[in-house]
Amino acid sequence: MRGGAFPGICLISAAGADSEKRMGIPLEPIITTKNLTHIYSRGTPFEHTAIQGVDFEAYPGEYLCVIGHTGSGKSTFIQHLNGLLKPTEGTVLFEGQDIHGSKAFTHSIRFQVGLVFQYPEYQLFEETVRKDIAFGPRNMKLSPEEIERRVQLAAQWADLDEALLEKSPFDLSGGQKRRVAIAGVMAMQPKVLILDEPTAGLDPDSRAEVMANIERYRRTMNACIIMVSHSMEDAAENADRIFVFHDSRLELRGTPAEVFCHSRELQDMGLAIPKAAQIALRLRDMGMELPEGLYTNEQLKRALLQRKGGAGLA
């Protein structure tokens, strides 16, 4: 984090090894990137730096949110984590090993780090839902029994019942298709599950369902979830830590409380901060003394009541 750029009083000290503190025990990170830089079409008039000098680490069981504008580099970033893109500079380590160490290792990383792209339902291709979910495990060259077991488990996580497994994926509703596509990645049982805007374009019910599926997977597998989103509201609600990308750099990182200490910077980046944080910002602008880093309705309410009590009006 380029800490110096954001002055301001904060309730909690700025980010650092926050995750280790959170769990109480020091953990080995599952994914680390060091000075990750990616430049598209180098040496042509189309040259474009997508990400620059990104240092990142994720721990098992964590729920992370990657936030940023369209074109901020977040999509490029996540495609490095499972080795789909090769960094122009810097390294990506999975459990301490360089994922581009050997070709076979790069290939095996795809199964350890599951990546669900945006609108994953456009990648369904098999005749039945069951076959489509089995595509990943089949590529892992598992035994038929193990494949079947994994398909069953994935169907459970994604809340797909037995009858649905025999249908054609093209006959399903939008929300169902999305869940089938996500189940297809879960079936590989990756230790890290990355999802690029998994709820984009879904109705509120399907949205809640998809989020519940993901949470279920995290709890049963103790998997690390990395969620790409541009909704701060979603991130504030679920994430252990938030990473904010802006102009191809990792500008801010930390727990939601830490990140929302920088509400104003976030707004300047054009990101919509949660309603409570917006109100807190306005109140502070109007001269009211409120602690920084308020971002949930509950926190705001408590802070306001405290002020009221302090003024002797209660």
Place this chain on the structure above:
Amino acid sequence: MGQYFPGDSVIHRMDPRTKILGLVIYIVALFTAKSYASYGLMLLVLALVIRLSTLRLKMLLKGMKPLLLVIIFTAFLNLFFTEGEHVVFQVWKLRLTIEGVRTAGFMLARLVMLIMGSFLMTYTTPPMALTDGMERLLNPLKKIKFPVHEFAMMMSIALRFIPTLVEETDKIMSAQKARGADFETGSLMQRGKALIPVLVPLFISAFRRADELAVAMESRCYHGGQGRTRMNVLVMQRRDKLGLLFCLLVLAATIALAVFGL
């Protein structure tokens, strides 16, 4: 093939019609050329246009790569199957003659210059401008009931969707790779089979896009070319007239050289 590289050179700013006609004239001249002198002239003209376009020679050569096999094959055929008297050596039925070397050399030069010339046009002209120019040039064919506008519209749509489909293919391939699909190893049969997870979603999305486009065009009351005005009207400038004049002069010169047998 034939990507557009944005730029601001004289060649870039020329009217697409000039570039299309210029290319046609250049190709005709290329096929009338028979002697060292005329080939030299063609090479000079090409070098001049490349210079004016500010494109880098490396980029033009890079575009040639996919056609390398065809070029080499043609040169090989000409080299060994040209009848001639001055035999250099003969192995089995392959006979290398001085005449063969000469024809092969000319053929090679002609092909390379032809491809480079076409690339020069597509590299300096946006695809939309090209189809616009084509439509205007084909306009006289309307007299014989040839659907010029529809033809041009089909071409624009096809061109417009090439990058979209390429992007889509990339995306689907990445997504299937993320599920462990392997497109790079295995026998030809296996690799062909590995493409199914890409082709099925690609076709589905292409049909969906076509449908959406049709609806979008319909709801904007598209009804073909009749009475349609354009946003960018093509106007020939002084540089276009000069450019065409130059091309015609080059053609005249090659014809003259051929007639006088130089």
